[in-house]
Amino acid sequence: MxxxxxxxxxxxxxxxxxxxxxxxxxxxxxxxxxxxxxxxxxxxxxxxxxxxxxxxxxxxxxxxxxxxxxxxxxxxxxxxxxxxxxxxxxxxxxxxxxxxxxxxxxxxxxxxxxxxxxxxxxxxxxxxxxxxxxxxxxxxxxxxxxxxxxxxxxxxxxxxxxxxxxxxxxxxxxxxxxxxxxxxxxxxxxxxxxxxxxxxxxxxxxxxxxxxxxxxxxxxxxxxxxxxxxxxxxxxxxxxxGREMTNQFPPKNNEIGEVLLDVKDFSGMYEPTCHHVNFQLHRGEVLGVAGLVGSRRTELLNTLFGYFTKGGGSVEMNGKPINNVTTDEARKNGFALITEERRATGIFGENTITFNATIANVDTYGKPLLNGKKMDKDTDWVIDSIKVKTPSKKTHIKSLSGGNQQKVIIGRWLLTQPDVLLLDEPTRGIDVGAKYEIYQLILNLAEQGKGVMMVSSEMPELLGICDRILVMSNGQLAGIVERGKDFGDIPGEQETIMALAAKYV
Ligand SMILES: Nc1ncnc2c1ncn2[C@@H]1O[C@H](COP(=O)(O)OP(=O)(O)OP(=O)(O)O)[C@@H](O)[C@H]1O
Ligand SMILES: [Mg+2]
The missing domain is CATH 3.40.50.300 (P-loop containing nucleotide triphosphate hydrolases)
Structure with a gap:
């Protein structure tokens, strides 16, 4: 040879x-x-x-x-x-x-x-x-x-x-x-x-x-x-x-407002789940959720969304008690959840991009006939704002690349204009350029006074766009790390989070 x-x-x-x-x-x-x-x-x-x-x-x-x-x-x-x-x-x-x-x-x-x-x-x-x-x-x-x-x-x-x-x-x-x-x-x-x-x-x-x-x-x-x-x-x-990308994260201009969600002594019903979690999510806030794999971060989000059964505790939204017993109820209460396994669970492969982008928002297009123009406009917004690479809106979603399919699913939930957006590993499988677009959309929602919770295993992204970070350890809340106080300007923030993540392991 x-x-x-x-x-x-x-x-x-x-x-x-x-x-x-x-x-x-x-x-x-x-x-x-x-x-x-x-x-x-x-x-x-x-x-x-x-x-x-x-x-x-x-x-x-x-x-x-x-x-x-x-x-x-x-x-x-x-x-x-x-x-x-x-x-x-x-x-x-x-x-x-x-x-x-x-x-x-x-x-x-x-x-x-x-x-x-x-x-x-x-x-x-x-x-x-x-x-x-x-x-x-x-x-x-x-x-x-x-x-x-x-x-x-x-x-x-x-x-x-x-x-x-x-x-x-x-x-x-x-x-x-x-x-x-x-x-x-x-x-x-x-x-x-x-x-x-x-x-x-x-x-x-x-x-x-x-x-x-x-x-x-x-x-x-x-x-x-x-x-x-x-x-x-x-x-x-x-x-x-194909160009210089000096900033991995967009500038943060969101302002923290009043308490949007007040979560007290919150637990799931069936193991593995989270136990006795207390925190508040404010309007305009991006709240990160850190933890090791198996720390029940996903369980916390899924239980808040009513996808998993709640075992105890209470949640107030704008000062009023709410109970997301089902995911439908959660949606009516203004919640949206973008799951970790969106590609496995969220895609209607034989349907168009338009269908896939607008399906969660279908109530807003009017009855008995759907308003096709508005659906097209919304789909265009998804394609433009997250830079979905597709020949057209009519393309079947299964012929998009893996990452682009995910972007459509994320866009689907952003379209519903949720008050509380729950994101589980939102940038997994997504390229660097599109990550930036997604961060921008998250921060835009926060600027509009919505509350965002984001589970991520990527420390730089948590530190890059969150205001505070909940650290979960073995189903319990080990601590809350605050921007500017515990990280941002102070080196060693990553160590603080890692130490908390190991607290109850
Ligand atoms: N079966 C198909 N029919 C039509 N277009 C397709 C098909 N498979 C891929 N494409 C298109 O070919 C291009 C390349 O897609 P490909 O899946 O190879 O991307 P990729 O680099 O693997 O991206 P990712 O990181 O998102 O997985 C995309 O524009 C995609 O929409
Ligand atoms: Mg691929």
Whole structure:
């Protein structure tokens, strides 16, 4: 093998969908035994490029070579048979089936008489899990596992093909910190064996830590490939968005007003949940919620929204007691909740952007006939204000990139003009440019006197836009950190929060 021979080389790849040129002379050169990060804004063409490799899409033109030999895979099966495996951005699992059936779907081992050899399937699954140190029962129904465990199973499945090229499309978006470390150990082991890994992520720190090379795409085009060692965060952002982005956060002009929500001794009914939480949310305030994974931040928001059952305590809104017994009631009380798993739960794939953007607001479009003009106007607002990349409003949402689908769902809830906006990991899977737009929209709502609560695992974003931060620890409120007092101007704010987060663990 000559020195400049790549394990995988994709050159001049082009792919056009109706109304979009998704790939335009895209390029990727993967060396064996390395992690190659693929970066770019939402809709830049990362997933499409990988689907052209994996035989899901047929490229319009361009060449793909493995070890210098031209290849074209006509289906995922074909790609897998030739040493290429892929973990998709969206989990595609059969929820009613158990873990091992999902692992070996389409390649069940059979006995001599032609029946499925469940004993072998169990043993093989166990063996893969043991090798990768994954603690999951192969016989458990997959729908009963947490999203992060399901993600780990999907990764194990890809590894089980013994591929020479492994594509991971945003594998860590729902993993806990420990699981991310775990995944990185698995990746190191694979690269040591000579596997080449293509790693797609929006998490800058992870990229700089784990990857050897970085390729940046913009608008379907190859922009640059550099060694990770010579790149900085700022440089990556500049290459991704095509301009200097000096500020990651918009300026804050919101003013804290009267008490909007007064939450007293608030608990959920069913474990795992939050217990005896006391806090106030003011008009005009952005209140962050920090904590380790499992600290019940999501449970707190979901219980406030009436999605999970309340166990005790009280909530007053504008001085009057309210009881969000159901989510419908919460909505009528002016609450909106943007969930962590919005892509799994909130998308009507076969429907248009307009439908998906306006569905939560449908009451305001009049009866008996819906006011199409207003719906169009509102949809345009969503597309413009969060920069949704789509050929038109009539496009089916499932043909948008993963990040752009999420933006539509966020827009859907912003359209309802909630008085209390509850956000769970609002910028997960969203590119840096669009994050800025989302921060701006959050701050705009606060400036209008609304109250915002935001759960986030990204400390810089909590510190960047929140006025105060609730720190949850093991279901309890460990403390409230105030801007300007405990952070902002004073260094060490991050340590204060981390210490509180560990208080009851
Ligand atoms: N099946 C499809 N039909 C029509 N258009 C598509 C389809 N798949 C992707 N596109 C379009 O191709 C472009 C690139 O999308 P792609 O999913 O590759 O982006 P991405 O870089 O993976 O973004 P993200 O970070 O949001 O996942 C987008 O404009 C998207 O709308
Ligand atoms: Mg993608």
């Amino acid at each position: 000559s020195e400049n021979q790549y394990l995988l080389e994709m050159l001049d790849i082009e792919k056009t969908f109706p109304g979009v040129k998704a790939l335009d002379h895209a390029k990727l050169q993967l060396r064996s035994g390395t992690v190659h990060a693929l970066m770019g804004e939402n809709g830049a063409g990362k997933s499409t490029l990988m689907k052209c490799l994996f035989g899901i899409y047929t490229r319009d033109s361009g060449t793909i070579t493995m070890d210098g030999k031209p290849v074209t895979f006509t289906s995922p099966r074909d790609a897998l048979d030739n040493g290429v495996a892929m973990v998709h951005q969206e989990l595609n699992q059969v929820l009613r089936r158990n873990v091992m059936e999902n692992m070996w779907l389409g390649r069940f081992p059979t006995t001599k008489i032609g029946t499925v050899d469940t004993r072998k399937m169990y043993a093989d699954t166990k063996a893969v899990f043991e090798k990768l140190e994954i603690d999951v029962d192969p016989k458990q129904i997959i729908g009963e596992l947490s999203v992060s465990k399901r993600q780990m199973v999907e990764i194990a499945k890809a590894v089980s093909y013994d591929a020479r090229i492994l594509v991971l499309d945003e594998p860590t978006s729902s993993l806990t910190e420990d699981e991310v470390e775990h995944l990185f150990r698995i990746m190191n082991r694979l690269t040591a064996e000579g596997v080449g890994i293509i790693y797609i992520s929006h998490k800058m720190d992870e990229i700089l830590r784990i990857s050897d090379d970085v390729t940046i795409m913009r608008d379907g085009q190859w922009i640059a490939t550099k060694s990770a060692a010579e790149l900085t965060k700022e440089e990556i952002i500049r290459l991704m968005v």
